[in-house]
Amino acid sequence: MKVEAELLELKLKAPFGIAHGVSYSRQSVVFHLDDGLGEAALAPYYGVTPEAAISYMQSEAVLEVLSGDLSAPEHVLAALPDGPRPAMAAVDMAVHDLFGRALGMPLYRLWGLDPDRAPMSSLTIGLDDEDTIRRKVEEAEGWPILKVKLGSGDPEADVRTVRLVRELFDGGICVDANSAWPVDVAADVIPRLAEYDLMFVEQPIPWKGNVDGWHRLREALPPDMPPLIADESVHVAADIPPLAGAVDGINIKLAKCGGLREARRMIEVARTLGMSVMLGCMVESSVGITAAAHLAPMVDYLDLDGNLLVTNDPYRGARVEKGRLYMPDGPGLGVRPAGDEG
Ligand SMILES: [Mg+2]
Known part of the structure; x- marks a missing residue:
């Protein structure tokens, strides 16, 4: 069994602003388990370092689990020790990849899923000044859905942003405040945003220990609001x-x-x-995006544009073009190195 951890510095095409901060690049660790691949995407606001991810992947407890019978990934993965979630995800993806490769089939096929049933994916518009947002919306022509990042620090500016995007764009619009608004602010802003016909509002309120906040927000909102989607508040089942x-x-x-x-x-x-159910992503390479994409036919909303923001993605796999998801047909994840078109 060959195990390797590969650190990626993913460079962004343009600075990416969300309520948690602005990024110019992001780090990922790609886990190699023989021919199997998995990715630990390290969003800075969750605080997992590359060192922590690599040390999990190379720990004796993990290696011992991986020396088991990988033809039954369900049992192998149930035995994985707890650790940083991105690193656990990388190991999980690589085990699934090997499993599919051994059986000669893409994962979605093994799960009985039809990739044509995947919903259309959104394209994300980060926090920016008005001119830049205008230009990005124009560049997004042909995309069916835009996901607009809010939480600029000024709720009035957030409302203006949504009004501007709605003026420029006829398709579906959803918004993501990335935990930015206190409950009372969210209760005030969401009904105003609802006038612009939104598909949903994602993570309006702070996430840490905030189950009660979600229930208070629901009580404070009138009926017939856009659906509320929890992101940072929900990590595991x-x-x-x-x-x-x-x-x-x-x-x-x-x-x-x-x-x-x-x-x-x-x-x-x-x-x-x-x-x-929405299936989202971090800024990550085609390894993590492709792994997630195998689940796309099971969900209602898709937001898998993370690799499109990156200039130096070393891998190829699933790709989203103008919202439509195209899956590779190779076995397992179906990911291959960039440049290897065979
Ligand atoms: Mg989100």
């Missing part, structure tokens, strides 16, 4: 039930939850509670 009745849906990301196995559990829990 156990986070979902306390939010029943307060949120309408959840945003699943492999780097948050620890991989495909936990993501599938989350989809089941959310469905059981009548919630909608």
Whole structure:
């Protein structure tokens, strides 16, 4: 068994601004397990360092689990020790990749999923000044859905941003405040944003220990608001039930939850509670994006544009063009190095 951790410095095409800060580049660690690949995308606001991710991947406890029978990934992954979620996700993806490769089939096929059933993906417009947002919306021509980042620090400016995008764009618009608004501000701003016909509002309020905040927000809002989607507030399946009745849906990301196995559990829990499911991503390479994309036919909303923001993605796999998802047909994840077109 060959194990390797590859640190990536992903350079962004343009500075990417969200309520947690502005990024010019992001780090990821790609985990190689023989021919299997997985990615730990390290969003700075979750505080996992490359060193912590690599030390998990190379720990004796993890290596011992991986020396088991990988033809039954469900059991192998259930035995993985707890650790930083992005690193667990990388290990989970690589095990799934090897499993699919051994059986000669793409994961979505092994799961009985039809990639043509995937919803259209949104394109993200980061926090920016008015002229830049105007230009980015114009460049997004042909995309069916835009996800607009809010939480600039000035709720009035956030409302103006949504009004501007709605003036320029006929398609679906969703917004993501990345935890920026206190509950009373969110309760005031969301009904005003609702006038611009939004698909949903993602993570309006602070996430840490804030189950109560979601329930207060729901009580404060009038009926018939756009659906509320929890992102930072929901990392793993156990986070979902306390939010029943307060949120309408959840945003699943492999780097948050620890991989495909936990993501599938989350989809089941959310469905059981009548919630909608969004599949999102971090800024990451085609390894992490492609792994997530195998689940796309199971969800309602797709936000898998993270690799499109990167100039030096060393891998190729799933790609989103004007919102439509195209899956590779190779076995396992179907990811290959850039430049290897075979
Ligand atoms: Mg989000």
